[in-house]
Amino acid sequence: MKSVTIKDIAKVANVSYATVSRALSGSTEIGEETRERILKICRDMGYTANYVARSMVMKETKLLGLIVANIDNPFMSEMAYHIEMRAREHGYNLMLCNSAHDLNLERNVFELLVSRQVDGIILVPSNAESYTNLKPLISKVPTVFVSENLRDLPESYVSVDNYRGTHIGTEYLYSLGHRNILYFGQRKGSVTHQLRAEGFVDACRELGIEPNLFSSSYPLSSVQAGSQMAKQIFASPFPYTAIFAATDSLALGVFAAAEEAGIRIPEDVSLMGFDNILYADLPRIRLTTIEQPKKTMATAAVDILLEKITDETSGYSHRILTPTLIVRSSCRDIRQG
Secondary structure, three states, rough: OOOOOOHHHHHHHHHHHHHHHHHHHHOOOOOHHHHHHHHHHHHHHOOOOOHHHHHHHHOOOOEEEEEEEOOOOOHHHHHHHHHHHHHEEEEEEEEEEOOOOOOOHHHHHHHHHHHHHEEEEEEEEEHHHHHHHHHHHOOOEEEEOOOOOOOOOOEEEEEHHHHHHHHHHHHHHHHHOOOOOEEEOOOOOHHHHHHHHHHHHHHHHHHHHOOOOEOOOOOOOOOHHHHHHHHHHHHOOOOOEEEEOOOOOHHHHHHHHHHHHOOOOOOOOOEEEOOOOHHHOOOOOOEEEEEEEEHHHHHHHHHHHHHHHOOOOOOOOOOOOOOEEEEOOOOHHHHHH
């Protein structure tokens, strides 16, 4: 039995070959009514897309790869959603891979995506080691990093100004009367977390207060890490009036540990996070935090990648976006007593 082709669909639908291709790829360049009519004809005729044949003819697969360090991380799952939505607007589908903070697995899935002939790859890694790990492979396919700041490395990336984020967060806590602030984070490993710690430390010194940092070997994207760190701190006399967590996930862990210990937020201790994940705005939490503009970051990453795909002569693009303070109810003004 002869396979149904795009030309067959176009003939029945009385549209062009290109219009059928746009409908199948999810492009927003055609109307929703036309798309639904074409897709119904495809279903009725039993059409199955042959992406291998299409890629041989068009020299593209209309498929992008996305590698995230941990899909369980709410920040990364939100980023993945926005990246996929932006890719679809341009008629691309997305192949998602989870590296689970494992550099060997990250390399394996990168090679898998290259073997599947994706047109480009976006990475949301856990740290800058991913660049060194993947450097021999990056030349094979257009690549963009998201979230992790690669500083002066010769590759395209989109990040937020992490240093500025913790700096303005610390200034806000200071404006509420807090002088004993404890920062949950680390100054090693991820460039992102180095910059966040540096922003906190420098802000404290500029304000004339002692920078107090508490580090952990746990991943800083983990709720469990925040809980374990907070339990250690709450087990001893607690001189701090505020905790500034390097991520919202850490802050959620602190919130859980505080509740278990009978410590009230913000009455007994104020709490600030970083990322502004969806959970931060839950009624029982209402976390004051520093927002990473996730949708804007995703849009920029996809747009930069598509430019690299269509123009092989395009250079490296380093896009650093501005963070925003989101004030909710987890921080108390202690100047009022």
